[in-house]
Amino acid sequence: MISSIIGTLLATAVIVALEKRSLSGSRKKWITFGSLLIIGITLNILQASRLDIPSPLHVLEAVFKPVNSVLIPQEGE
Amino acid sequence: MNQTLTPLQFRVLVVLNMLGSSLIYTPSMLTSVSKQDAWIALLIGFLLGILPVFLYETLIGRLGNVSIIEYCSKHFGVWCGKLVAAVLLVYTLLISVLILKGVTDFLSTWILNRTPISYMLVLMLGASVMAVRVGIGNIARSGEVFLPWILVGLTIFYGLLLPDIKVDNLKPMLEGGIAQPFRGGLAFLSFPIFELMVLVLCTPYLKKTNRPTRIIFPAYLIASLYIFGIVMLNLLVAGPYITEVTSFSSYRLAQTIRIADIFQRLEVFIAGMWCITIFYKFTIYFFSSNVLIQELTGTKNTRSYLLPLAMILLPLTQMAVPNTVYGTYFSSEVAPGINMVIAFLLPLAVAIHQLFTKRKQV
Secondary structure (H helix, E strand, O other): OHHHHHHHHHHHHHHHHHHHHHHOOOHHHHHHHHHHHHHHHHHHHHHHOOOOOOOOHHHHHHHHHHHHHHHOOOOOO | OOOOEOHHHHHHHHHHHHHOOHHHHHHHHHHHHHHHHHHHHHHHHHHHHHHHHHHHHHHHHHHOOOOHHHHHHHHHOHHHHHHHHHHHHHHHHHHHHHHHHHHHHHHHHHHOOOOOHHHHHHHHHHHHHHHHHOOHHHHHHHHHHHHHHHHHHHHHHHHHHHHHOOHHHHOOOOOOOOHHHHHHHHHHHHHHHHHHHHHHOOHHHEOOOOOOOOOOHHHHHHHHHHHHHHHHHHHHHHOHHHHHHOOOHHHHHHOOOOEOOOEOOOHHHHHHHHHHHHHHHHHHHHHHHHHHHHHHHOOOOOOOOHHHHHHHHHHHHHHHOOOHHHHHHHHHHHHHHHHHHHHHHHHHHHHHHHHHHHHHHO
């Protein structure tokens, strides 16, 4: 687990070093880039921690399962 | 960065987008719903699919070089544009995750048994990041190089299977009435036809001059023909039951090819062709996600978000679909509804609005 976290942080450092030049001068780009990176780091560490995390698709399932049953005819109808 | 597409390149992307993943998944998906009538289901799906294809063509024609997000922000307000961008971003990320899950499932089951899934994902994402960095024009041009080989390869593959055909596998025809193949047709409509929606997001990059009116339709015809071929051969050679219970039936089918006991093990070729098409499909989704993030935040022409995006997709794929059972359940029970709303009703609403605003101006 520790090695995965170190790997994630190393990858982050490499990404920041690679993209530093193209991001300079635009604050908006930095904010977007930073927030994407923070989401990425969080997800990677969560995954490395082997916790039992519910799938994010459950949210979509809750919203679209009823829609699906209305729009698409199910078996036995 | 080369960011223009010619009509031919656009059609190449349509074919690759339709063939990617459906080559392997469509036969088992259709036979699980329609049994031996899967080929009738495919024909129904093809006929129904002309409607969304016509819708996407109209949208592409009317939008010109304005993206659908810009259109929404202009006519319904900035926040509506942002909302549409956010919804479409969730959609593209979802489909990306499902594609990546499909390819890693396949590779870890049949070819790279002991390779950890993260490594396969890193390779796939790395290739896509490189591809999107050089621009969509170059992606399409390399597609132009690959597509003839894929089509020729598939034709040879179909030809080699012809001696094993058993026509009895198709009987009894229409055993459960027309309703059974019709439901299969609806499943085919959702995947892969509605997934062509992603190409509407690529319209700003299409060259404005000499744009033909029927831009998607010829490609749709060719791709449907090849999908029809693979479904038909799966039914005729392996039979509906084996096609239904095998998770990657086309690959299993390719394993049966033997020419005079000398040429065997040709299945890796179809796996290779499938991986190439799916790479293009995933790259187009990845490209669109990047474009949508730019539209959402109002930053233009940047490639800096690709690596963080890949970093998000890497754990997201493994978290979102923890096992194949959930993946199958999600793509058969939930994904059709999502496709219907986001990839059909949303563009339909935009097209209807365009229709009425055009009339008002005249």
